[in-house]
Amino acid sequence: MSTISKILIANRGEIALRVLRACKELGIATVAVHSTADADAMHVRLADESVCIGPPPSRDSYLNIHQIVAACEITGADAVHPGYGFLSENAKFADILEAHGITFIGPTAEHIRLMGDKITAKQTAVELGIPVVPGSDGEVTSENVLETARKIGFPVLIKATAGGGGRGMKVAKTEGELEEAFNTARTEAAAAFGNPAVYMEKYLGKPRHIEVQVVGDGEGNAIHLGERDCSLQRRHQKVWEEANSPALNVEQRMKIGKICADAMKKMKYRGAGTIEFLYENGEFYFIEMNTRLQVEHPITEAITGIDLVHEQIRVASGAGLSVTQDEITFSGHAIECRINAEDPRTFVPSPGTITHFHAPGGLGVRVDSGAYAGYKIPPYYDSLIGKLIVHGRTRVECMMRLRRVLDEFVVDGIKTTLPLFQDLVANQDIANGDYDIHWLEDYLARTSA
Numbered sequence: 001m002s003t004i005s006k007i008l009i010a011n012r013g014e015i016a017l018r019v020l021r022a023c024k025e026l027g028i029a030t031v032a033v034h035s036t037a038d039a040d041a042m043h044v045r046l047a048d049e050s051v052c053i054g055p056p057p058s059r060d061s062y063l064n065i066h067q068i069v070a071a072c073e074i075t076g077a078d079a080v081h082p083g084y085g086f087l088s089e090n091a092k093f094a095d096i097l098e099a100h101g102i103t104f105i106g107p108t109a110e111h112i113r114l115m116g117d118k119i120t121a122k123q124t125a126v127e128l129g130i131p132v133v134p135g136s137d138g139e140v141t142s143e144n145v146l147e148t149a150r151k152i153g154f155p156v157l158i159k160a161t162a163g164g165g166g167r168g169m170k171v172a173k174t175e176g177e178l179e180e181a182f183n184t185a186r187t188e189a190a191a192a193f194g195n196p197a198v199y200m201e202k203y204l205g206k207p208r209h210i211e212v213q214v215v216g217d218g219e220g221n222a223i224h225l226g227e228r229d230c231s232l233q234r235r236h237q238k239v240w241e242e243a244n245s246p247a248l249n250v251e252q253r254m255k256i257g258k259i260c261a262d263a264m265k266k267m268k269y270r271g272a273g274t275i276e277f278l279y280e281n282g283e284f285y286f287i288e289m290n291t292r293l294q295v296e297h298p299i300t301e302a303i304t305g306i307d308l309v310h311e312q313i314r315v316a317s318g319a320g321l322s323v324t325q326d327e328i329t330f331s332g333h334a335i336e337c338r339i340n341a342e343d344p345r346t347f348v349p350s351p352g353t354i355t356h357f358h359a360p361g362g363l364g365v366r367v368d369s370g371a372y373a374g375y376k377i378p379p380y381y382d383s384l385i386g387k388l389i390v391h392g393r394t395r396v397e398c399m400m401r402l403r404r405v406l407d408e409f410v411v412d413g414i415k416t417t418l419p420l421f422q423d424l425v426a427n428q429d430i431a432n433g434d435y436d437i438h439w440l441e442d443y444l445a446r447t448s449a
């Protein structure tokens with residue numbers, strides 16, 4: 001067992017702060033890294049030490065592997081937590097750290113690679129007994145695209161093998177739309193990922209997005225912590241997440257959870273991971289696995305009482321999981337709202353200085369944010385400035401609490417998505433838990449006219 005005594009957090013914003021909090025609770029020293037644009041950030045102020053790793057653009061700072069390794073060497077950090085985004089799913093980064101004798105708090109480079117390519121991920125899922133969306137056997141080319149689509153049946157979805165963030169994804173409803181969808185998806189994939197390869201899936205009309213949280217110890221033990229429903233999306237970006245899903249009952253939850261945990265045991269997966277599914281007519285269809293902590297992990301923490309970053313650090317140091325499956329209970333309901341510095345209707349980013357900031361409080365309320373009054377949001381990074389997580393004993397109580405809490409939250413000086421959540425919490429479909437992955441876009445189109 002390798003003890004970890006100092007962790008370098010290779011990230012910024014609310015997630016850097018969140019990881020730092022876990023380290024402090026475990027008595028582990030912290031090193032923050034930051035670009036010149038983030039010198040005044042909260043994660044830098046609260047860390048034991050900090051190192052400036054470069055100018056504002058991510059590729060020169062938060063994605064600069066050499067600078068980050070150098071920062072580890074200078075500070076004597078023995079482990080790195082990558083947060084989400086940036087280098088969190090970069091197998092080369094995990095390899096380089098290992099070569100330097102630094103622990104990567106995450107899965108093996110091999111598992112990152114396996115799940116990073118969508119086609120091998122899907123093949124692996126099939127081998128591990130996870131249900132998948134019907135689709136092509138591997139890559140589709142101009143030679144087999146028509147034949148494959150006819151076999152699967154229209155509508156079909158063309159997706160980038162190297163995909164992420166919904167880019168390089170195109171629907172063809174009919175044969176007539178196929179060629180254009182295929183070509184556009186390839187062009188977009190080449191531009192976004194430097195790899196034009198695409199594959200094909202049956203396009204599901206009204207699915208929900210349901211994902212299962214897993215954690216493995218790398219020795220063949222693994223647990224699941226139930227699911228999250230992230231169906232409320234805009235341009236494939238999650239906006240509002242819930243745990244548990246309003247669409248599942250206990251039997252369904254435990255069944256899909258067990259399938260995922262068993263798969264992780266077989267793989268000897270190490271670390272936290274999320275297995276994402278589309279869910280339609282009672283069936284689950286695997287779409288991808290994320291080999292890292294997710295933005296929306298706090299709702300799982302709220303209903304299980306388990307700190308996922310503590311678990312990540314434990315398994316990375318060889319200390320094993322702190323709980324067995326039988327000890328995990330699901331209590332109440334939690335909702336997360338992603339607070340972005342964006343116009344609540346057009347979603348155009350709104351960087352600038354926050355003039356007033358007041359976070360709500362009270363029972364069942366968690367705000368993960370590095371924002372404060374006077375904080376200047378740099379224009380270089382994503383627009384997430386905080387996450388509001390509300391927990392209640394029932395979904396109704398959680399919604400009532402969320403309504404109260406949204407009224408208390410003050411962020412002045414910039415535009416935020418808070419008003420959108422005030423609309424959503426008052427909406428009847430949302431109150432009924434009656435929505436799919438298209439609901440939010442339809443709603444925005446309907447109400448923005």
Ligand code: ADP
Pocket residue numbers: 133157163164165166167201202203204205207209233236276278287288437
């Ligand atoms: P990415 O890695 O680009 O985010 P995913 O495979 O995770 O791609 O899919 C992102 C989103 O695209 C899903 O949450 C869902 O909204 C939609 N999607 C993906 N596959 C399908 C499908 N077969 N049918 C319908 N919608 C899909």
